[in-house]
Amino acid sequence: MNTEILRRKLCVLGKIYIMIFTHVLNMDLVKNDFLEFIKKRRSIRSFIYQKIDKNTILSILECARWAPSGNNSQPWRVCIVTHPTVKRMLSELTKYGGIIEDAYVNFVVFLDLERGYDRVKDIQAIGAFMQNILLGVNAQEDLGAAWIGEILNKKEEVNEIFKFPKDKFELMGIIAIGYVDEARAKVQQKERKRRVLDEFIEWY
Numbered sequence: 001m002n003t004e005i006l007r008r009k010l011c012v013l014g015k016i017y018i019m020i021f022t023h024v025l026n027m028d029l030v031k032n033d034f035l036e037f038i039k040k041r042r043s044i045r046s047f048i049y050q051k052i053d054k055n056t057i058l059s060i061l062e063c064a065r066w067a068p069s070g071n072n073s074q075p076w077r078v079c080i081v082t083h084p085t086v087k088r089m090l091s092e093l094t095k096y097g098g099i100i101e102d103a104y105v106n107f108v109v110f111l112d113l114e115r116g117y118d119r120v121k122d123i124q125a126i127g128a129f130m131q132n133i134l135l136g137v138n139a140q141e142d143l144g145a146a147w148i149g150e151i152l153n154k155k156e157e158v159n160e161i162f163k164f165p166k167d168k169f170e171l172m173g174i175i176a177i178g179y180v181d182e183a184r185a186k187v188q189q190k191e192r193k194r195r196v197l198d199e200f201i202e203w204y
């Protein structure tokens, strides 16, 4: 074979090798970034008043839409609340009302009982849905969120606000979302402890 052709072939092979190598390296970086992304999420309970545009709200819901659910039943229903009067009505039903009022938007998440088919699996699906909302918020620059479960103590009153019959929709929680008030959030940040793995895993 002509040495020039051989040289060109080796050159092409070298380039392909470099491309594969950098691709694998990038995949590793992406994987690590994703782990960090999950670990860095934290509850945010202090917001500044700033509008969140509709496309951003929709892109967070788009994340939630892809949550897994048993039988792919997708048993969720969400009221998106930005109206101050509705926020006020919700805030009066929980000791965490200040967070709800400060947040620009609140996602009030219900289990759609007619779409559900197995109580445990339906609630697990809603948990995955709500976690996807938190991750979707985290993916947006400067936005933060808090999951408000305490309001479940007044779930029937929440149904009344939206005129949702209680045999059709069951409140699962609220996610308050807003632009992070960095100064206040830092001051209020509790130490976020997690149990060490050995405390809750068993190998077989």
Ligand SMILES: Cc1cc2nc3c(=O)[nH]c(=O)nc-3n(C[C@H](O)[C@H](O)[C@H](O)COP(=O)(O)O)c2cc1C
Pocket (backbone or CB within 6 Å): 041, 042, 043, 044, 045, 096, 146, 147, 148, 149, 150, 151, 192
């Ligand atoms: C089911 C559930 C209910 C929660 N309810 C509340 C609540 O009512 N008020 C609140 O401030 N945080 C609430 N949280 C947030 C937790 O307090 C928070 O996730 C936990 O302390 C860990 O902190 P981190 O989210 O910053 O990692 C709730 C979280 C979950 C998953």
